[in-house]
Amino acid sequence: MSRIGKKPITLPKGITVEISKDNLVSVKGPKGTLHQQLHPDMIIEQESGELTVKRPSDGKLHKSLHGLTRTLLSNMVVGVTDGWQRALEINGVGYRAQLEGQTLVLQLGFSHPVRIDPPKDVQYAVGERKSANDPLPVFVRGIDKQVVGEEAARIRGLRPPEPYKGKGVKYLEEKVRRKAGKAGKAR
Structure with missing residues (x-):
């Protein structure tokens, strides 16, 4: 399991995240809105104020995308809150x-x-x-x-x-x- 990928991302108050069908993620906060298309294989779940990223298999591609996807999401959340x-x-x-x-x-x-x-x-x-x-x-x-x-x-x-x-x-x-x-x- 990826050490970075398995960490949940806590969402501060006032942040809304929308995840569409093909992992088009939209993060809205006090500083603005960011949109990013993430790999469609990755599983992004939002529950109780936290975002988690899971991978569908232990294949080489999914292992490499796990930490990357989590980091991209985290950077979006930090960007719309603090910049x-x-x-x-x-x-x-x-x-x-x-x-x-x-x-x-x-x-x-x-x-x-x-x-x-x-x-x-x-x-x-x-x-x-x-x-x-x-x-x-x-x-x-x-x-x-x-x-x-x-x-x-x-x-x-x-x-x-x-x-x-x-x-x-x-x-x-x-x-x-x-x-x-x-x-x-x-x-």
């Missing part, structure tokens, strides 16, 4: 970020500013630098974990961190392995 957030840091001389309405405007060392419009149900937020040398935090928030992660990766991909000075856009928890430049070469 998801991914934090990025912008580091470099002259690198800036600001919001113009909903649009994120980035100065990343190019000859022009980069403007990014958010997809549906995603918001950007820009934090404050504590000092002039600190990196600038940028937050991507939304209810769908997959969309939030893809949007953060798209922003990071505009100027990934480089290993010599550490300039660029990186995730908050990411560690950039620094290299010694020409001065670090042994003679």
Whole structure:
């Protein structure tokens, strides 16, 4: 039995889950509504404020889908109750970020500013630098974990961190392995 798949998902108050015939799951909460088509073989049951996922057999496909289905459902429930957030840091001389309405405007060392419009149900937020040398935090928030992660990766991909000075856009928890430049070469 899958250790993740057999855990029940407790539904907080105010969350409604609808499961249609072919496992089209709709989760509605205070932050919004999410829909996802899950594999039709998996058995999703809702009773007394809990969701459980069961597999029809011990075949290799059903074993691999068991934990995945439970995790996808759990991510949907967390998304409509609390939401998801991914934090990025912008580091470099002259690198800036600001919001113009909903649009994120980035100065990343190019000859022009980069403007990014958010997809549906995603918001950007820009934090404050504590000092002039600190990196600038940028937050991507939304209810769908997959969309939030893809949007953060798209922003990071505009100027990934480089290993010599550490300039660029990186995730908050990411560690950039620094290299010694020409001065670090042994003679």
